[in-house]
Amino acid sequence: MIGNSPPINYIPIFIFIAVSLAFGIGTLVLSYFVQVRVNDPEKLSTYECGSEPISDARNPFPARYYIIAMLFVIFDVEVAFLYPWAVVFNKIGLFGLIEMIIFIALFLVAYVYAWKKGGLEWD
Amino acid sequence: MELGITILVTVLQIAAVLGVVLTHVAYLTYAERKILSDMQDRLGPMEVGPHGLLQPLADGLKLFFKEDIIPAGANKIIFSAAPILVLVPALIGFAVVPFGRDSLQIGAIEITPYITDINIGLLYILAFSSLGAYGILLGGWASNSKYSLLGGLRSAAQVISYELPLGLALVGPILLSESLSLTDMTVAQGGGIWRWFIVSQPVAFVIYMICAIAETNRLPFDLPEAESELVAGFFTEYSGMRFSFFFLAEYANMILVSCIAVVAFLGGWQAPLPALEFIPPIVWFLAKVYFLLFFYIWLRATVPRLRFDQLMAFGWKVMLPIALVNVLLTSIVKYFLNQWAEK
Amino acid sequence: MAAQLLFFYFGGVTIAGAIVAVTSRNIVYSALSLLVAFIHIAGIYVLLNAEFIAAVQILVYAGAILVLYLFVLMLFNPSEEKLYLHKQAKVGIFLGVVVLFMMLFAGYKTEIIGKGGPLTAQAVKEMGHTRVIGNALFTDYLFPFEVASLILLVAMFGAIVLAGRGVHRKKGPAGRIDLSYRDKLPKKSSETPEEVIVGR
Numbered sequence: 001m002i003g004n005s006p007p008i009n010y011i012p013i014f015i016f017i018a019v020s021l022a023f024g025i026g027t028l029v030l031s032y033f034v035q036v037r038v039n040d041p042e043k044l045s046t047y048e049c050g051s052e053p054i055s056d057a058r059n060p061f062p063a064r065y066y067i068i069a070m071l072f073v074i075f076d077v078e079v080a081f082l083y084p085w086a087v088v089f090n091k092i093g094l095f096g097l098i099e100m101i102i103f104i105a106l107f108l109v110a111y112v113y114a115w116k117k118g119g120l121e122w123d
Numbered sequence: 124m125e126l127g128i129t130i131l132v133t134v135l136q137i138a139a140v141l142g143v144v145l146t147h148v149a150y151l152t153y154a155e156r157k158i159l160s161d162m163q164d165r166l167g168p169m170e171v172g173p174h175g176l177l178q179p180l181a182d183g184l185k186l187f188f189k190e191d192i193i194p195a196g197a198n199k200i201i202f203s204a205a206p207i208l209v210l211v212p213a214l215i216g217f218a219v220v221p222f223g224r225d226s227l228q229i230g231a232i233e234i235t236p237y238i239t240d241i242n243i244g245l246l247y248i249l250a251f252s253s254l255g256a257y258g259i260l261l262g263g264w265a266s267n268s269k270y271s272l273l274g275g276l277r278s279a280a281q282v283i284s285y286e287l288p289l290g291l292a293l294v295g296p297i298l299l300s301e302s303l304s305l306t307d308m309t310v311a312q313g314g315g316i317w318r319w320f321i322v323s324q325p326v327a328f329v330i331y332m333i334c335a336i337a338e339t340n341r342l343p344f345d346l347p348e349a350e351s352e353l354v355a356g357f358f359t360e361y362s363g364m365r366f367s368f369f370f371l372a373e374y375a376n377m378i379l380v381s382c383i384a385v386v387a388f389l390g391g392w393q394a395p396l397p398a399l400e401f402i403p404p405i406v407w408f409l410a411k412v413y414f415l416l417f418f419y420i421w422l423r424a425t426v427p428r429l430r431f432d433q434l435m436a437f438g439w440k441v442m443l444p445i446a447l448v449n450v451l452l453t454s455i456v457k458y459f460l461n462q463w464a465e466k
Numbered sequence: 467m468a469a470q471l472l473f474f475y476f477g478g479v480t481i482a483g484a485i486v487a488v489t490s491r492n493i494v495y496s497a498l499s500l501l502v503a504f505i506h507i508a509g510i511y512v513l514l515n516a517e518f519i520a521a522v523q524i525l526v527y528a529g530a531i532l533v534l535y536l537f538v539l540m541l542f543n544p545s546e547e548k549l550y551l552h553k554q555a556k557v558g559i560f561l562g563v564v565v566l567f568m569m570l571f572a573g574y575k576t577e578i579i580g581k582g583g584p585l586t587a588q589a590v591k592e593m594g595h596t597r598v599i600g601n602a603l604f605t606d607y608l609f610p611f612e613v614a615s616l617i618l619l620v621a622m623f624g625a626i627v628l629a630g631r632g633v634h635r636k637k638g639p640a641g642r643i644d645l646s647y648r649d650k651l652p653k654k655s656s657e658t659p660e661e662v663i664v665g666r
Contacts, residue, residue, distance in 0.1 A: 006344065007512050007513060007515055007517070007591075008241065009239050009241045009242075010239070010241065010512050010517075011133070011239075012133045012136075012137070012238045012239040013124060013215070013218050013219075013238075013239060013241070013247070014129070014210055014472075014509075015133055015134060016137050016214075016215050016238060017211065017215050017220045018142065019134070019137050019138075020141070020210070020211045020214040020215055020551065021207070021211055024206070024207040024210050024211060024216075024368065025207065027187075027368075028191075028203070028206075028207070028364055028365065028368075028601035029365065030187075030190075031187050031191065031364040032191065034188055035187075035188055035189060035190050035191060035363065035505060035616070036188075036190060037190050037535065038190070038322070038422065041195070041561055043543045046150070061127070063541065063629065065279075065280050065382055065537050066534075066537050066538060066541055066629070067535040067625070067626075067629040068280050068283070068284060068393060068439075069280070069530075069621070070285060070534060070625040070628075070629065071439075071625065072283045072284065072286070072287065072530055072533075072534070072623050073526075073530045073531055073534050074618055074621050074625065075287050075443075075527055076286070076287065076290075076525065076529070076530040076579055077291045077526055077530075078615070078618055079287060079291055080374065080522050080525060080526055081520075081603075081611070082290075082294050082598075083246060083294070083297060083448065083596065084290070084422060084491070084518065084559075084596050084599045084600030084603060084604075085304065085600055085603075085604060086148060086294050086297040086298040086301075086454075087297060087301055087302060087594075087596045087597055087600050088301075088597055088600030088601050088604065089298055089457065089458075090301060090461060091600075091601065091604060092600075092601070092604045093458070094603070095604070095608075096604045097454055097458050099608060099611070099612070100454065101451065101605055102612060102615075103465060103611070103615045104447060104450070105453055106615045106618075106619050107447070107615070107618075107649065108447070108618065109619060110316065110619045110623075111443070111444070111447075113182075113623065113626065114622060115440070117626045119625075119626050120435075120436070120439040120630065121436075122432040122435040122436060123433070140527040198492075199496070200495075201494060201495075201498070204498070221479025241517065242517060242594040242595065242596060243518055243520075243521050243595070243596055245518045246518070246522075246525065246596075247521055249521075249525060250521045250522075250524035250528075250529060251524065252503075253524070253525055253528070253530070254524070254528060254529055256529070256533050257501065257532075257536070259496070259531070260533070260536055260537075260540075261494070261536075264494065264540055272540075276537075276540070279533065279536075279537075283530070283533060286529075303596055373576040
């Protein structure tokens with residue numbers, strides 16, 4: 001099944017990803033060998049405006065970030081549905097238009113609900 | 124044998140594109156400093172070379188030879204991987220950007236003005252640029268510094284929030300060109316400036332530009348690295364080459380989003396008037412990209428920074444609904460125009 | 467031949483990434499190896515000419531869902547896990563084996579292999595995968611599509627309800643700064659004025 005029509009267009013992309021990864025890692029490794037390293041505990045300590053760092057930096061942070069990420073996942077899936085629709089828009093005509101209006105209406109319901117419930121607030 | 128030659132040509136193309144992009148990144152930093160200093164009535168870099176022209180080279184060399192510090196509490200593996208995770212998505216987007224119209228024919232070998240043309244070009248760029256959030260988030264977390272963690276979180280939240288209206292704004296041009304391929308999109312805008320999608324999609328263009336600035340963490344949306352409150356944001360603890368990767372990625376992203384804006388809204392390599400077609404397409408393409416980049420720098424010199432809650436509210440409560448309504452209106456108008464054209 | 471090699475590369479890395487994801491002691495490493503696995507799954511889709519699915523795989527799974535995971539992981543401040551395998555591991559392995567056999571059985575029963583509709587890999591490639599998906603989704607599979615949007619709506623309600631506690635957090639009086647952390651700080655020299663410790 002795979003051999004019938006190989007995705008030739010994508011081979012440059014595979015190569016490009018490999019080349020840029022190699023560029024990134026290669027530069028870091030090269031730089032590692034030419035740089036001068038003098039370690040001392042003060043230099044390696046975490047920056048905190050010059051004072052002694054207090055406690056671990058990885059404190060729990062507000063749940064708000066988590067809510068935003070959750071809303072993002074849901075809306076992202078909805079937006080992903082719009083691309084195939086936009087590409088075949090002329091072919092599917094009125095039918096497709098009405099379908100998408102319903103879809104976007106539901107999207108808006110979800111959006112308004114999230115807004116009303118304070119999911120979009122940031123205090 | 125033929126496959127070998129094709130792959131060789133591809134590799135050379137990739138090397139050329141990477142070289143051009145990285146040179147542009149270097150000189151974009153120079154241009155930014157020069158333009159900013161001009162706007163602020165000072166000289167900017169003047170020491171290295173005539174008018175400071177060799178400054179980017181000196182900066183690059185300095186960063187290359189500088190010590191890469193891994194702070195004591197950091198997670199070494201993730202701390203080292205994060206800059207690469209930011210840089211790679213910023214670079215590979217250029218694989219599908221069509222820089223010009225004509226292919227170069229040398230004997231039997233055809234060199235196209237793009238590395239490859241895939242059916243989902245735009246989606247490919249969007250997909251990989253959404254991975255940029257990882258490097259920021261992980262870099263901030265791995266540093267084990269409060270500034271870095273806060274900056275990384277803020278930055279990631281900002282990047283994902285503005286990705287939605289950005290994706291929605293691009294649905295407009297996709298509707299009009301009926302393709303996700305950047306080449307098809309450019310061809311669909313041929314024939315003059317009035318055919319460019321900026322004319323029929325001005326709202327989408329404005330949304331795209333604003334979101335693109337937010338996505339690249341540029342002023343006035345550079346909260347994650349707000350110097351006055353978070354020192355340097357998620358790369359506070361980074362130094363040397365790893366620091367320069369974050370820098371490289373930011374500027375490469377700037378160029379990439381400008382390229383997409385040019386292709387999706389400003390006609391790509393098309394000349395604004397048929398009479399001006401004697402100028403090579405690649406010149407038009409570069410001119411438009413340079414204009415947008417100048418616009419970015421201009422904004423930086425002009426607009427003050429937003430507050431973080433304003434920034435998030437703006438993305439979710441203003442940009443998202445406008446982008447959504449724009450998609451709806453565009454599709455309805457397009458449907459009726461199609462009906463009208465058939466009669 | 468080259469396609470086969472690529473398939474084994476993508477498949478192998480996907481499996482390796484998935485294994486690291488469930489066995490790693492550090493959950494941030496798990497998330498990273500899951501990212502690697504997701505990207506390589508997209509590679510397998512590309513080999514099947516399913517380019518749209520490949521892009522959505524990266525856009526949604528790698529670019530959105532895994533970012534959510536990372537946020538959650540960081541919210542709970544992960545430290546190195548002491549346990550290599552949890553108590554739930556037995557249940558997980560059992561369920562995994564059951565699902566694997568169900569999938570193998572379904573594949574065996576439905577004769578996917580060898581059966582071809584009008585949309586062969588060749589046809590999909592000529593037409594463009596996004597177009598094929600769009601045509602199918604907005605004509606034949608109209609109902610599932612609208613149901614999908616309803617499911618997303620329900621997911622949104624669920625997300626907001628789940629997050630309810632965070633959303634309705636009580637706000638303190640404006641401008642009041644919580645200074646209770648000062649009691650937890652180690653006492654330094656008594657001469658230090660308190661204003662210096664607090665900030666402004």
